[in-house]
Amino acid sequence: MVFDIETIPDVDGLRRLHGHPADMSDAEVAELAFAARREKTGSDFLPHHLHRVAAISCVFRDKEGFRVRSLGTPEDGEAKLVGDFFRVIDRYTPQLVSWNGGGFDLPVLHYRALLNGVAAPRYWEMGNEDRDFKWNNYISRYHTRHLDLMDLLAMYTGRANAPLDDLAKLCGFPGKLGVDGSQVWTLCQEGRLKEIRDYCETDVVNTYLMYCRFQMMRGDMSYDAYAYELELVRSVLSKIDSPHWSEYLDAWPAP
Numbered sequence: 001m002v003f004d005i006e007t008i009p010d011v012d013g014l015r016r017l018h019g020h021p022a023d024m025s026d027a028e029v030a031e032l033a034f035a036a037r038r039e040k041t042g043s044d045f046l047p048h049h050l051h052r053v054a055a056i057s058c059v060f061r062d063k064e065g066f067r068v069r070s071l072g073t074p075e076d077g078e079a080k081l082v083g084d085f086f087r088v089i090d091r092y093t094p095q096l097v098s099w100n101g102g103g104f105d106l107p108v109l110h111y112r113a114l115l116n117g118v119a120a121p122r123y124w125e126m127g128n129e130d131r132d133f134k135w136n137n138y139i140s141r142y143h144t145r146h147l148d149l150m151d152l153l154a155m156y157t158g159r160a161n162a163p164l165d166d167l168a169k170l171c172g173f174p175g176k177l178g179v180d181g182s183q184v185w186t187l188c189q190e191g192r193l194k195e196i197r198d199y200c201e202t203d204v205v206n207t208y209l210m211y212c213r214f215q216m217m218r219g220d221m222s223y224d225a226y227a228y229e230l231e232l233v234r235s236v237l238s239k240i241d242s243p244h245w246s247e248y249l250d251a252w253p254a255p
Helices: 011-018 026-041 078-092 101-116 149-153 164-170 181-189 193-218 223-238 243-250
Strands: 002-009 051-062 065-070 096-098 146-148
Touching: 002 026, 002 101, 002 181, 002 193, 011 026, 011 051, 026 181, 051 078, 051 101, 051 193, 065 193, 065 223, 078 101, 096 101, 096 149, 096 193, 101 146, 101 149, 146 149, 149 193, 164 193, 181 193, 193 223, 193 243, 223 243
Parallel strands: 002 096, 096 146
Antiparallel strands: 002 051, 051 065
């Protein structure tokens, strides 16, 4: 289960923490937070606990094939999206694969599950109930039940981290298609939630393709199996009637 999240500022939380007046708009609340963060750090990237989840997209790869989708619907609130994510883990115990999931996505999901009262017993298992999880769980940085591909490739040092978009394009994959994370808040304010979900889905497919290439590099996937997997992804995406997949395939020329 490859996953990726998109987030927006937690304006309700910011109001609660800073006592902003009720008539202050969401955009004004967020801009005050961005300005304070820029003054403190030089970047407007907010602390993890002040991000609200706007979309979660996943690739599922199992005996039934390859599937990509966003959890829930555009109308679902954050609690439903976060709850769905952890319910999948509780039910299936999949291996998780991400790009910077250990540095961003999972800490955000931890905080948002805490704030929304979402239970996730299987995810938090570390050997108390299932001894197998003592040596391989979702929480430890060096276990593979969650594989943060960016972190591993960088040898667990932030100095060597590489952007997914760059590496995907260098490997011949489409990478990002005109949207990046910095635009998600603007899209949300404009009510363009489907575009956020579409963007998240293309990012999670990029991550899956990078994971397949990594599996070939480490010897867990032969070149023929790797080529088959890429063709499977092309075939599945070509049958989905959605403009973002047509654009994605157009940016991914066949070998």
